[in-house]
Amino acid sequence: MSHIKKIRMIKDKIFLFMVGFLTLLTVLPLFHIIYSIVIKGLPVILERGLTFIFGTLSEGGIGPAIVGTLMLTIMATLLGIPIAFLAGAYAYEFPNSIIGRATKVLLQIMLEFPTILIGTFIMATVVVPMGTFSGLAGALALALILIPYVAVYTEEAMAEIPKLYKEGAYALGCTRAQVIFKVITKMAKKGILTGILIGMAKVAGETAPLLFTIGGLYEVYPTNPLEPVGAIPLLIYTLVQSPSPEDHKMAWGAALVMLIIFLSIFIPIRLALKDDIKL
Amino acid sequence: MEKIKMETKDLNLWYGEKQALYNISMPIYENKITALIGPSGCGKSTFLRCLNRLNDLIPNVRIEGEVYLDGKNIYDEDVDVYELRKRVGMVFQKPNPFAMSIYDNVAFGPRIHGIRNKKELDKIVEWALKKAALWDEVKDELHKNAFALSGGQQQRLCIARAIAVKPEVLLMDEPTSALDPISTQKIEELMIELAKDYTIVVVTHNMQQASRVSDYTAFFLMGKLIEFGPTEEIFLNPKRKETDDYISGRFG
Numbered sequence: 001m002s003h004i005k006k007i008r009m010i011k012d013k014i015f016l017f018m019v020g021f022l023t024l025l026t027v028l029p030l031f032h033i034i035y036s037i038v039i040k041g042l043p044v045i046l047e048r049g050l051t052f053i054f055g056t057l058s059e060g061g062i063g064p065a066i067v068g069t070l071m072l073t074i075m076a077t078l079l080g081i082p083i084a085f086l087a088g089a090y091a092y093e094f095p096n097s098i099i100g101r102a103t104k105v106l107l108q109i110m111l112e113f114p115t116i117l118i119g120t121f122i123m124a125t126v127v128v129p130m131g132t133f134s135g136l137a138g139a140l141a142l143a144l145i146l147i148p149y150v151a152v153y154t155e156e157a158m159a160e161i162p163k164l165y166k167e168g169a170y171a172l173g174c175t176r177a178q179v180i181f182k183v184i185t186k187m188a189k190k191g192i193l194t195g196i197l198i199g200m201a202k203v204a205g206e207t208a209p210l211l212f213t214i215g216g217l218y219e220v221y222p223t224n225p226l227e228p229v230g231a232i233p234l235l236i237y238t239l240v241q242s243p244s245p246e247d248h249k250m251a252w253g254a255a256l257v258m259l260i261i262f263l264s265i266f267i268p269i270r271l272a273l274k275d276d277i278k279l
Numbered sequence: 280m281e282k283i284k285m286e287t288k289d290l291n292l293w294y295g296e297k298q299a300l301y302n303i304s305m306p307i308y309e310n311k312i313t314a315l316i317g318p319s320g321c322g323k324s325t326f327l328r329c330l331n332r333l334n335d336l337i338p339n340v341r342i343e344g345e346v347y348l349d350g351k352n353i354y355d356e357d358v359d360v361y362e363l364r365k366r367v368g369m370v371f372q373k374p375n376p377f378a379m380s381i382y383d384n385v386a387f388g389p390r391i392h393g394i395r396n397k398k399e400l401d402k403i404v405e406w407a408l409k410k411a412a413l414w415d416e417v418k419d420e421l422h423k424n425a426f427a428l429s430g431g432q433q434q435r436l437c438i439a440r441a442i443a444v445k446p447e448v449l450l451m452d453e454p455t456s457a458l459d460p461i462s463t464q465k466i467e468e469l470m471i472e473l474a475k476d477y478t479i480v481v482v483t484h485n486m487q488q489a490s491r492v493s494d495y496t497a498f499f500l501m502g503k504l505i506e507f508g509p510t511e512e513i514f515l516n517p518k519r520k521e522t523d524d525y526i527s528g529r530f531g
Contacts, residue, residue, distance in 0.1 A: 096338055162375075164371060164373055164375040165375050165377060166336075167333060167336065167369075167371065167375075168369075168371060168375040168377070168437070169377070170333060170336060170364065171331060171333060171364055171368065171369035171371075171441070172364065172365070172368070172387065172388040172391065172440070172441070172444060173361045173362065173363075173364040173365035173388065173391065173392060173444060174361070174391055175361055175391075178391050182387070182391065183377055186377065186378055186379065187377070187378045
């Protein structure tokens with residue numbers, strides 16, 4: 001009897017050790033990525049100071065790329081939110097209809113869709129007819145990536161609101177639209193906002209959909225969304241391909257800026273979710 | 280003579296294949312409180328929700344029979360269900376104020392029905408909160424979030440929200456089951472007060488409550504209306520054995 005017990009205890013210990021070890025192995029790369037970006041990127045930024053943030057590429061800075069990334073992210077968000085919100089609200093309101101169910105499935109597929117295909121799609125439908133790369137084309141590609149995030153989060157946040165509130169609104173004589181826009185949206189706003197931020201964090205760092213859409217612009221600041229613009233991830237991609245060690249240094253600095261932008265969108269999300277758990 | 284405000288005729292309801300209500304025919308008298316009693320799952324809440332067509336929201340529900348409001352069948356095709364729900368208001372089992380200020384909660388109904396004038400809204404909010412006996416407790420903090428109120432206050436806020444659209448009938452689905460005894464007493468006093476202006480139908484698990492507040496009582500059992508009559512008669516002199524058994528606590 002005690003022999004079996006002992007074996008079970010050993011098995012349990014081995015199991016716990018394996019789980020802990022594998023978990024550590026999974027998250028280790030993340031820490032290593034952050035560590036190496038900071039170690040290699042920080043000296044570049046410190047050495048060049050404000051020039052790195054505001055200067056053009058020949059001055060040793062990535063100013064136009066930062067502005068380009070902000071511009072693309074904001075445009076994609078503004079283009080994507082209305083469509084995504086309505087799609088999410090539709091999937092929420094008609095969960096049993098064929099179109100409602102199809103919307104949900106298609107949104108899930110869109111979430112995982114290879115982003116480079118979205119880039120080629122926008123190239124064929126926007127870039128080629130317009131005859132030029134443009135910020136608009138890039139923003140459209142990014143909007144297509146952002147939409148499923150916002151839509152899925154909207155649907156899920158709405159579905160979490162207890163039925164009681166929906167019925168309360170209907171009992172006052174609300175129409176369907178009034179129930180959704182005046183009651184459910186207000187109560188689900190935290191979840192919807194989380195979806196928007198996650199979508200923004202995701203598109204701010206995307207490279208593939210920008211490859212064939214925005215062209216790149218690093219010597220002057222972008223002013224016109226109908227003309228080519230630059231973006232930090234695309235700049236990193238270009239710099240890393242260059243043989244020059246100087247360019248590689250620039251790429252590490254740009255990577256750190258990218259990381260900071262990503263974390264400054266992502267950390268508020270985690271904090272917001274923490275609040276939810278307290279409730 | 281009592282005036283009939285609402286009336287159901289041979290009302291049957293199915294959830295999918297399962298029948299939940301069988302041939303319910305009963306009157307609801309104007310400016311009276313009608314209590315619906317019976318054990319859990321007997322169909323009393325389902326019946327209540329037929330009166331403002333809230334069951335329409337549930338998929339796979341089939342309803343046969345008629346429900347009259349002032350002589351008009353509310354299940355007729357030409358009935359505007361949103362207008363109907365404005366006339367037949369509802370208070371739920373659990374307080375369900377919206378995530379907004381006390382003021383906005385009460386003004387919500389009037390606003391969706393087109394009242395925009397701030398002065399008019401102020402007047403309605405004050406009137407409704409006074410009617411719901413909540414005004415004195417909240418008049419200095421109307422713009423505080425409704426979730427900050429206690430459960431009993433939230434329920435009175437929901438009553439204020441319901442009467443702010445000036446309904447004719449007020450349906451209450453176990454309005455005190457989630458409340459403490461003192462809040463319950465307040466709501467019961469309020470119901471008696473409101474019955475002067477409104478027709479009230481209340482579902483309750485609490486037999487004492489039914490006997491304290493209601494003028495008429497309907498006893499439901501397994502989807503059937505077993506007995507309906509003046510509350511005193513139902514409680515003191517029930518005609519059916521099932522009613523007697525339930526009221527004297529032999530099952531339930």
